[in-house]
Each structure stands twice: as C-alpha cells, then as structure tokens.
Amino acid sequence: MKRTTKIATVVAMTLPVALILSGCSGGDGGSGGGSGDDNTLTVWAWDPNFNIYAMQEAEKIYQQDHPDFTLDIVETPWDDLQTKLTTLAQSQEYGELPDIFLVQNNAFQKNVINYPDLFSEATDAADFSQFPQAVTDYSTVDAVNYGVPFDSGTAIGAYRTDVLAEAGYTVDDFTDITWSDFQTKAEDVLAKTGKPLLSGQAGSSDTIMMMLQSAGASLFDADGNPTISDNPALEKSIETYIDLVKSGVFTEVNSWDEYIGTFVNGAVAGTINGVWISGSLQTATDQSGEWAVTNLPKLDGVSGATNYSANGGSSWAISSNANVDLASDFLKSTFAGSTALYDTILPKAGAVANWIPAGDSDVYAQPVDFFGGQPIYADVVTFGASVPSNNTGVYYYEARDAVSAAITKIMGGADMASALDEAQSTVEFAMG
Amino acid sequence: MINKLRGVPAYLFLGIWTLFSLFPLYFMAVSATNTSQDVLASRLLPGGELFANIAKLLDAQNVGAAMTSSFLIAAGTTVLALIICSIAGYGFEVYHSKGKDVLMGVLLLAMMIPFAATMIPLFQVFAKLGLVNSLFAVIVPAISTPLLILLFRQSSRAFPTEILEAARVDGLSEFSIYARIYVPTMRATFAAAGVITFMTAWNNYLWPRVILIKNEVQTMPMLIVNLSAGYVTDYGVLMLAVLLASLPTVVVFLLLQRQFAEGITGAIK
Amino acid sequence: MDRRRNLTGWAFLLPASLLIVLISFVPMIQALLLSLQTGRGTRLNWADPLWYNYTRLLGDEIFKQTLFNTFVYLIIQVPIMLTLALILANLLNNPRLRWRAFWRTAIFLPCAVSLVAYSLVFRTMFATDGFVNDFLGMFGVAPVNWLGEPDTARAVLIIGLLWRWTGFNMIFFLAGLQNIDRSTIEAARMDGANAFQVFWRVTVPQLRPIILLTAIMSTNGTLQLFDESWALTRGGPAYASMSMSHYLYEVSFQRNPNFGYGAALSYVILILVAVLAFIQLRIGDKRDQ
Structure with a gap:
C-alpha cells in the first residue's frame, strides 16, 4: 500500500515534466517562419x-x-x-x-x-x-x-449620383471644391433628400487626418516634435469637421460596422476614405451604377491646401x-x-x-459598372500623384489617439485650444 | 395552490434572464442565414443565405484544421488541468496546514499579473525549447492554474473527514483515497471545472496567436478574427463561423451538465 | 504518522506548484526587473531612480482614467453579478423547478460565445438606431447615444460583462450546491423557515468557500479586464471606458513599445488584486472550528 502511494506520487510529480520534455521532442525544432529552402x-x-x-x-x-x-x-x-x-x-x-x-x-x-x-x-x-x-x-x-x-x-470622395440628382446636383459640383462649398451643397442635399453625404466613427480622427494631410500638414515637425498646439491647419480641419457634424451632413456612428452599414443600407449618400473603401461600397449590389468617384474638398484659407489626400x-x-x-x-x-x-x-x-x-495599362481605363461606367481606377492613379507627403513620425498612433480624444472633448463643448494643448502634453508625456 | 403561486416570481425571473441571455444568440444564429447587408441592417428574421455562407466560409478558411487544433488544445488542456489541479486542491485541503495556506496565497499571485506582462519571457522560453508552432506550447501554460486549484480546495471543504478516516482504517493508500473516493464524490466540481477549463482553453486568443505561427495550426478564435480583419467583412459568414466556434463548448456543457442536476449522489452519501 | 501524512500532502502539491513557478513566477520576476528599466524597443537601461516608471504612472492622465474606469466596473458589476448568479443557482437547484436543463443551458450559453461576435452584436444592439433605443422608444424614451457618451459606454460594458459572466459564476454555485447536505435545508424548512430564510441562513453560509472563490476570481478578472474594453468599446469615447489591462496592451504592443512602463503598470494591477484578494481571504477563509 505504501508503495503504491509512493509510485503514484512520483508519477504525479514527473508527469508535467515528462509532458514538457515530450513536447520538446515533438516540436518541429523551431525551424521558424523564415524559409528553409531556396525557393x-x-x-x-x-x-x-x-x-x-x-x-x-x-x-x-x-x-x-x-x-x-x-x-x-x-x-x-x-x-x-x-x-x-x-x-x-x-x-x-x-x-x-x-x-x-x-x-x-x-x-x-x-x-x-x-x-x-x-x-x-x-x-x-x-x-x-x-x-x-x-x-x-x-x-x-x-x-x-x-x-x-x-x-x-489614396483618398476618394464617393457619392450617390441618384441622390445628388434628386437635389439637382451632379458629381462635378463636388469636384475641385472647398469644404465651405461642400458644406453649403451638402446641407442643400440633406434638406432636399433627407440624406447626409458623409458618415464616420465618433472618436475616430480619420477624416480630420485626411483633411490635415491634404494640406501637407501633420502632427509633427521635421524634427519629430509634436505640433498639435498652435497648428492652424489642424484647427481649421477640426472646425470644418465640427461644422459638418453639427449641421447633420456628417453622421457620427459608434463603430466600424455601423459606419459600413450607413452607406451599404443607403442611409448616407456618400463617403470619403481611402480607395480601398470601394470594396465595401460594392457589397451594396442594389446600388450598382449609382455611385461616382471624385477628389476631396480642400481646406479654406490654409496654405498648401489641395484636393488630394490618403488614408x-x-x-x-x-x-x-x-x-x-x-x-x-x-x-x-x-x-x-x-x-x-x-x-x-x-x-x-x-x-x-x-x-x-x-x-x-488599359485595364485602369476600363469602365467600372458599379460606378456608372466611370474608369475610377485611372482617376485614382491621377489623384495619387498629387497627394502631399505625410510626416507620420514615430509617434503617429499616440498623436492620432490624443487628437481623437481632444475632438471628443471639443464636440462635448470644451475649448479647442485648451483641448489641443492637453493632447500635445499627452503626446509629449508618451514620448518622455 | 400556494406552492404554485410562490413559483411565479421564480419563473418570471428566470424567464427574463433567459430572454436577456438568448436574444443576442438568436441574433447571431439568424445572422448566419443572412447576407452581410441584412446583418448590418439588423434583420431579425432567418434568411436563405445559410448555404451560400457555408460555401463562402469553407472557401475562405480552413475550418477543419482550425477545429482540429482548437479541439486538441482544449481537450488536452482540460484533461491535464483536471488531474493536476484536483490533486493539488485535494492536497491543500485534506492535508491542511498553515504552511500550505501560505503556499496557496503565493500561488494565487501567479494569476494576478496581466498576461501581456509575462508573454515575452514566456515566448523566449518556448522558442528556446523549439516549441513554436507546437500545440504543447499552448497547453502547458494552461494546465496548472491557481484558480482551478483554489476551486478544488474550496470545494474539498465539504468533503467529509469521517470518510477519510474510515478509508485509512480500511488500509487504502493516500493516493487511492483521492482516486477511488474523492474523485467520484466530487463529480459536480469536476464537471464545473471541466466546462470552465474547456471554454477558457477553446477561446484563448492572444498566446496561441503569438506562439502558433503556421497556417496549419490556426485555432477557431484566430480564424474568426481573420474573417473580420480585412477591408471588407462579410458579416453573415462571420456570424456563421462564430456559431460553429461556439458549438463545441455548448456540447461539452450539455454532456457534463447532468452532473449539476440535483439528486445525483456521489459514491458516498 | 502525522509528519508522514504532511509530507504526502506536500507531494500532492508539487506538480502543480512546479508548473506555476516555471510558467508564471519566472516570467514575473523578469517583468519585475523590466519594470525598473526604461527605454524604447530593445534598447533598455536601468531607470534612474529605479522606481522611475512607477512615479511616472502618477503623472499619467490616461492611466488615472483607466484606473477609475476599472474600479467603476469592479464596484458596480461584481456585486450585482455574484448576487444574480447566486439567486439563479439557488432557483435552479430546486428539484421541483420545471425545465431546469433548459434554464441552465440558456443562462450558461453566453460565455461559450466568442468575443468578436458578442461585441459585434452588442454594438449593433446599442447603436443609436439599434434595438435598445427602438425598445425604449416604445416607452417614449428619447434615443440615447449609448457608446458615444462616457457614462453610458461604461454602462454598456457592464451590461456586456453581466451577460457574459453571470452564467459562468452560476456554474460554480451550482457545483457548490451539490456539496451541500440537502437534509440541512429540509430540516430548516421543517422548522418553519421561509425560502429567503433558508437561503440566507442555511445555503449561503455553507456556500461561503465557493462565494469566496468567485469573489476573488471576479475581482481578479475585472481588474485585469481586457476583452470587453478592447472589442466592445475600443476604450472609447476618448479613454472613458478603457480598462487598465487594455492600456497596458496599448503601451506594450500597439504604440511605441515601452515595456518597462508596461511592466510597472502590470505590477500595479498585481498589487491591487493581491491586496483585495488578501482582504477577501481574511474575511472569507475562516474555518469553522
């Protein structure tokens, strides 16, 4: 009896060790992800x-x-x-x-x-x-x-041509315009059709970052120091964004899935994002032929402002x-x-x-049915050549998150300058 | 009559909580039969897309391989964890002493540190052992958990000492008492521990993602996250994958839940 | 004989303890050393002073916010969840209850579901035009921007936690109830105690070891909460619902990796859990002599 106790105890003790050891030989020797052979x-x-x-x-x-x-x-x-x-x-x-x-x-x-x-x-x-x-x-x-x-x-502005037409516009009216033009026309579209033209995630700064890059501006200077405070292009971008949201032409939602849902289900009649968003747009097969693509509105009164950006x-x-x-x-x-x-x-x-x-290549000039026969890819390549450089720096994610937090506060009524100062110090803290 | 009326609040409470529990699950199940567009529009009725979604899922991901890996990991972890932790929990309570209480407290510390902090040293160890891509690297860290030991220790408190003494008088060895008397008596605890361990191992994400690099050893949770990581997500297919990934845990629960049922007597009553 | 038995007892603990030392304590010591170092990436130096990372936490506004959030979850969610789980387990343990297997399964099911799906479903339900607002609208309640406001975002996260983990805790209580001698309950009934008195005076005291277990477990789980914060609310709006562990993950892996700082943050979490667990053990682990 005593013997069995001992044996059982020894077995219980050595079992995990044995497992680790057997696992050791059972592994593949850690040849790793890198290729083992020449081809x-x-x-x-x-x-x-x-x-x-x-x-x-x-x-x-x-x-x-x-x-x-x-x-x-x-x-x-x-x-x-x-x-x-x-x-x-x-x-x-x-x-x-x-x-x-x-x-x-x-x-x-x-x-x-x-x-x-x-x-x-x-x-x-x-x-x-x-x-x-x-x-x-x-x-x-x-x-x-x-x-x-x-x-x-490369960023595109994609709009529902049928909705624009209902309000008396064509996609040309949204090409090479400024954000204040956009604001006026989008409010008109909203009044006549009940549909906002844009949507996005609340608390995400994607749209603002695209505006910022379109003017060749960023959250860092050439030496990598954060420039969130006293950044006229950033302030203008935030003001523009807040105007869009407050006037109802930009619908804020709470998650990525909801954002996709807004235009796939036809609640919102356009979007501004990287060209890869066209994949999600095209899942709305019932809207085929009713979309068109153009460039972005540009910031008013900011030096270096263009109609091109990227996300x-x-x-x-x-x-x-x-x-x-x-x-x-x-x-x-x-x-x-x-x-x-x-x-x-x-x-x-x-x-x-x-x-x-x-x-x-000819393929780029092919018309795309979903976009009413527009050769959108050739257009996007043209846009791409004009996109200003974006100085992401090493701390891009920290800065972007800090700006997102600031925007949430500003939307909630906080003073813009002090919210951005706070974001600046958050980033400086993260860099410290 | 009075008895019947007294049951009403109980049924009402259970009914409301069950509704709360099941509604999101109903939405998931229904979504698996709908198109992505319908899911985003929160359609609450079953659609006809189930087979299309199945085809798309099988086309996009190696479901069979992921199910197999996940199952091997979860089953292996559960069996080993139940053995190792029940032995320890039994030892802590039946041979109770001050020193062992202290050890229990020290062991509990191990579960109090966030995994993100210990992951890199752990990775180093398993990489040195050549266990990257090995299912063992996922199982071994999960088989001895302070929580499970504590569960067995706490449950053993109800284990009657008279039985223990009687068995010793009968000449049973200490380990035989554990194996022949304790284990059958504690069926409900083993069932609960089994369900919980299986579920935790099945849903484990971060560590398997880091240590299992090759495609052949992907697990179900990884597969699900892969489905939602691209520029375009098909939500119908995603929900179908989630439904499939939830089934094994449910089956394990259904198999073991009889042990929770009232009226089952252990080996000794 | 006693000495011998005591040794046998230690032998029972050996395999589990050995594994925990290797898998957890060795990396934990490495993390402790790491928490005394500063630097980016792999270029690390000893901090000056050594506790620099810990003092740095005191000046970190995001850390303070996540600490606050985590304690909101702990104080509100854990007591509600454990009470509910205890009541549900007690109801389900009544042999006269009908459809017990159904109730039990239905209540357990949420914790079998993968996080990705559950967060997606909850986000959909709590969307501005989601079911919850539609439902409340029937009673004339104006639509709430659930995930867009700090307080409601935290509330949604708590509801999510209740949904997913109540059934999980109920399982422990059900198992614990099996170990209770049913005759003590019958005896109390005979003495004329009503259902509540039986529950409170007979069942709860006997379940104390398991209640202690679930309390420690939930405290630990909540202070290390990651999943819900990461997948359900993404910590938003503006860190208002982010948990400490989520912030730790961001600091270590998603941003410019600062592992020394991340390790210091983990040790703060460890100390908080340890203190609370110690208090719980002192209160709950008394043995009836």
Whole structure:
C-alpha cells in the first residue's frame, strides 16, 4: 500500500515534466517562419480578398520564370501582426520571422526606428523612382528604403449620383471644391433628400487626418516634435469637421460596422476614405451604377491646401531573417515590375497600384459598372500623384489617439485650444 | 395552490434572464442565414443565405484544421488541468496546514499579473525549447492554474473527514483515497471545472496567436478574427463561423451538465 | 504518522506548484526587473531612480482614467453579478423547478460565445438606431447615444460583462450546491423557515468557500479586464471606458513599445488584486472550528 502511494506520487510529480520534455521532442525544432529552402518565401499579410490575393497572383507570375518557386502565406490581422513583431523583436527570436511581411504605412517608421533588427534594407527590391514620393516616404528612414509600397490608400470622395440628382446636383459640383462649398451643397442635399453625404466613427480622427494631410500638414515637425498646439491647419480641419457634424451632413456612428452599414443600407449618400473603401461600397449590389468617384474638398484659407489626400495603405517589408536576394528579386519582378500583376489584381480585388507604370495599362481605363461606367481606377492613379507627403513620425498612433480624444472633448463643448494643448502634453508625456 | 403561486416570481425571473441571455444568440444564429447587408441592417428574421455562407466560409478558411487544433488544445488542456489541479486542491485541503495556506496565497499571485506582462519571457522560453508552432506550447501554460486549484480546495471543504478516516482504517493508500473516493464524490466540481477549463482553453486568443505561427495550426478564435480583419467583412459568414466556434463548448456543457442536476449522489452519501 | 501524512500532502502539491513557478513566477520576476528599466524597443537601461516608471504612472492622465474606469466596473458589476448568479443557482437547484436543463443551458450559453461576435452584436444592439433605443422608444424614451457618451459606454460594458459572466459564476454555485447536505435545508424548512430564510441562513453560509472563490476570481478578472474594453468599446469615447489591462496592451504592443512602463503598470494591477484578494481571504477563509 505504501508503495503504491509512493509510485503514484512520483508519477504525479514527473508527469508535467515528462509532458514538457515530450513536447520538446515533438516540436518541429523551431525551424521558424523564415524559409528553409531556396525557393520558398514565407509571407505575413492579412486580407484574403486583397493583399493575400495579390500575393498569390504575384506568386503565379514569378513562377512563370521560376517554376520551383512557392509562397507560404500566413494570414494574420494587422493588430496581431504588430504584436507578433514586437514579441519577436523583444525576445530577440528573429529566427521566427517570415521573409516578407506587410506593414501599415502609418506604422512603418515606428517599427523601423524601434526595431531596426527586424528589417533588411529593401534597396534592391524596386526602382523607387517609379513610385510617388509621398508613398515611399512612409517606409524610408535616413534615406534608406525599407518597404515596397503595395496599396495606396489614396483618398476618394464617393457619392450617390441618384441622390445628388434628386437635389439637382451632379458629381462635378463636388469636384475641385472647398469644404465651405461642400458644406453649403451638402446641407442643400440633406434638406432636399433627407440624406447626409458623409458618415464616420465618433472618436475616430480619420477624416480630420485626411483633411490635415491634404494640406501637407501633420502632427509633427521635421524634427519629430509634436505640433498639435498652435497648428492652424489642424484647427481649421477640426472646425470644418465640427461644422459638418453639427449641421447633420456628417453622421457620427459608434463603430466600424455601423459606419459600413450607413452607406451599404443607403442611409448616407456618400463617403470619403481611402480607395480601398470601394470594396465595401460594392457589397451594396442594389446600388450598382449609382455611385461616382471624385477628389476631396480642400481646406479654406490654409496654405498648401489641395484636393488630394490618403488614408491607410501598406507596404511590403523584407525581414532580417529573409532570403534577401530571393525576396528582393521576387518583389522587384512583381509589385515593382509587373503590369500583368496589377492588371489582374485591380479588377478582382480593387487593389490600386502605387507603381506608376501600372497606371498606363488599359485595364485602369476600363469602365467600372458599379460606378456608372466611370474608369475610377485611372482617376485614382491621377489623384495619387498629387497627394502631399505625410510626416507620420514615430509617434503617429499616440498623436492620432490624443487628437481623437481632444475632438471628443471639443464636440462635448470644451475649448479647442485648451483641448489641443492637453493632447500635445499627452503626446509629449508618451514620448518622455 | 400556494406552492404554485410562490413559483411565479421564480419563473418570471428566470424567464427574463433567459430572454436577456438568448436574444443576442438568436441574433447571431439568424445572422448566419443572412447576407452581410441584412446583418448590418439588423434583420431579425432567418434568411436563405445559410448555404451560400457555408460555401463562402469553407472557401475562405480552413475550418477543419482550425477545429482540429482548437479541439486538441482544449481537450488536452482540460484533461491535464483536471488531474493536476484536483490533486493539488485535494492536497491543500485534506492535508491542511498553515504552511500550505501560505503556499496557496503565493500561488494565487501567479494569476494576478496581466498576461501581456509575462508573454515575452514566456515566448523566449518556448522558442528556446523549439516549441513554436507546437500545440504543447499552448497547453502547458494552461494546465496548472491557481484558480482551478483554489476551486478544488474550496470545494474539498465539504468533503467529509469521517470518510477519510474510515478509508485509512480500511488500509487504502493516500493516493487511492483521492482516486477511488474523492474523485467520484466530487463529480459536480469536476464537471464545473471541466466546462470552465474547456471554454477558457477553446477561446484563448492572444498566446496561441503569438506562439502558433503556421497556417496549419490556426485555432477557431484566430480564424474568426481573420474573417473580420480585412477591408471588407462579410458579416453573415462571420456570424456563421462564430456559431460553429461556439458549438463545441455548448456540447461539452450539455454532456457534463447532468452532473449539476440535483439528486445525483456521489459514491458516498 | 502525522509528519508522514504532511509530507504526502506536500507531494500532492508539487506538480502543480512546479508548473506555476516555471510558467508564471519566472516570467514575473523578469517583468519585475523590466519594470525598473526604461527605454524604447530593445534598447533598455536601468531607470534612474529605479522606481522611475512607477512615479511616472502618477503623472499619467490616461492611466488615472483607466484606473477609475476599472474600479467603476469592479464596484458596480461584481456585486450585482455574484448576487444574480447566486439567486439563479439557488432557483435552479430546486428539484421541483420545471425545465431546469433548459434554464441552465440558456443562462450558461453566453460565455461559450466568442468575443468578436458578442461585441459585434452588442454594438449593433446599442447603436443609436439599434434595438435598445427602438425598445425604449416604445416607452417614449428619447434615443440615447449609448457608446458615444462616457457614462453610458461604461454602462454598456457592464451590461456586456453581466451577460457574459453571470452564467459562468452560476456554474460554480451550482457545483457548490451539490456539496451541500440537502437534509440541512429540509430540516430548516421543517422548522418553519421561509425560502429567503433558508437561503440566507442555511445555503449561503455553507456556500461561503465557493462565494469566496468567485469573489476573488471576479475581482481578479475585472481588474485585469481586457476583452470587453478592447472589442466592445475600443476604450472609447476618448479613454472613458478603457480598462487598465487594455492600456497596458496599448503601451506594450500597439504604440511605441515601452515595456518597462508596461511592466510597472502590470505590477500595479498585481498589487491591487493581491491586496483585495488578501482582504477577501481574511474575511472569507475562516474555518469553522
């Protein structure tokens, strides 16, 4: 009897240890995400209908000249991809990195500067003069290119032509205008049709950030110091935004799903966002043919104001664990060198190229039925060339969140100058 | 008659709470049969899109692989956690001493630190062991939890000492008392612990996301988040995936819930 | 013999304790050391003074807001939830109740559902033109911007927590009720006690170990609350509903990673939970001699 007790106790004690040990040998030896052989690249990206689809098409194109080549694409949402990058960098387990990963443009500087060891230089992966400078700026640190731009995030104004017509307008009346023009006309549309022209998430500063970038302004100066206080372009953007909301032509909702719902269900007759929003617009199949795309209104009385901006967008990075030669050659032959690739992914995924030579292709000039036969992609490429650079700095997310908080307070009646001063000190605190 | 009237508030209360519990679930189930556009318009009636949504889901994601990984993780965690933690909980209470109370307090500290703070050192350990992409790396950190030990310790307080003494007089070894007498008596506690552990392991997200890198070892929660991470989300398909991901926990609950039913007597009464 | 038995007892604790030391305490010590360092990314140095990150927290307005939010959740939600769970478990434990399996399953179901879906459904229900406002509108209540105002956003989060976790706690109580000798309840009935008296004087005292467990568990869960804040309200509007753990995650992973500061924040959470758990143990863990 005593013996069994002992045996049982020993078993109970050693069981977990044995488990860990057996797990140890059961693992795959930690060969990691990076490619084990010479013909495979591992890729992290997040949207099967968009960037993952584009990667798969790029794989096919590269395979024409390199029949043994394969991609191993791992689907990881951006928030989690960021968490993984941070974890790998912080634990210095660079061996688990893939060869190529996709990075949000706004987060590129932050990652390269905080974790330079995650990246390889992408210098050989593209002829960067063939991309708009505003786009390559996102992934350039100290004059070194770390990313090959993928989707552009060029901002568009998309409106329901049938609703505009009901109020006696055409889309031309919303082209090359200022925000005060927009305000007048949108109020008229609202009065005549009952439909607001814009919507967005309350507490999100996306719209204001687009306004800001359209004037070439940002939340940081060239040295990376926050410029949230005493920033005339920012103040004008916020004033404009508040006027839009207060007059009812901009409907604030509380979540992304609701935002999509506003125009998909026809409650709101337009939207302003990165061109990737066209994918969500087109899920409203019953509204096919009733949409048109144009540029953005520009800020009144702000120097450098334009009708062009951007929101979102992402670039491919080559990791420090990569087969750099293969990854560079692959990117150079596809995303930075293949018209055929962009011709394929444009109609199916709505992925608008940053690569300027792709814009000359006939495919871009094809009319899109959903947008009443307008060749919107050719138009978007034209817009893209005029988008001012955006100085995201390393602390872009902190600054954007602080401004969002300030806007919420200002909407609630707080004084603008003091709310922005508070946001400024929040960002300075985060940087300290 | 009086008895019947006395039951009315009870049924009313249960009815209201059940309605509150079930309404969001009803909305989910209905949404799985609707188009994305209808879901966003909060349509409350079943639609005819179920099969289309199933086709889209199977086309977009490897549901079978994710279900398998999730199941292996949840089942493995549950079995091991029940063994390890019940033994410990039993030890804490049956062999109660001041020193063990102190140890319990110290162990409880382990659950009080947010996981985000210990994740990176933990990742380092598992990476060094070559366990990245191994299901073991997900199971091992989850099998010994202070909470579960505390649950068994607290529940063991009702375990009658007379039985213990009687068994010892009969010459049963200490471990046999645990295995042959304690375990069957504590069926309700084991059932509760099993349901809770299975559910927690099944829904665990952050750690599996970080340690399981390859596509082949994705879990259901990862699959669901993938579905909502793109520029365009199909909400009907998303709800269908959620429904599928919720089923196993419900099945486990249904299988074990008889143990909560009144009137089941343990091995000894 | 006693000594021997005592040793056997320790042997029972060994596997679990060993695992907890390896999986939790070793990383916790590393986190403690980290909390005494400053710097971005992987370039870390010892802080000067060593407790710099902790003093920094005192000047952090966002941290103070998240601390306040978390305590609002703790003070309002935990007592309501545990009381409800206890009442529900007690009702369901009555052998004369009909359709018990149905009630039990229905009340448990919410915690089986993945967070993504539940947050989506709740956001839809509490949208400005959602069901809740439609429902209240029938009684002439003006539409409320639930997720857009600080107080109502916190309220929605609390309702979400109640929905998801009440059934979870009920399971513990149901299991605990199984361990109670039914004859003590019958005896009290015989003595003429009404249902409430039986519940309060007979059931609750016997359930005390389990009530203590759920109280510690809920306190811990609420102070480390992450899921609901992250997925349901995204911490908004303007940090008004963000929990401490959500802020910790932002500081460590989503923003410019500041792990020293994040680690200090985790230790503040640890200390808060530990103090509250200690108080609860002192009050609730008395043994009836």
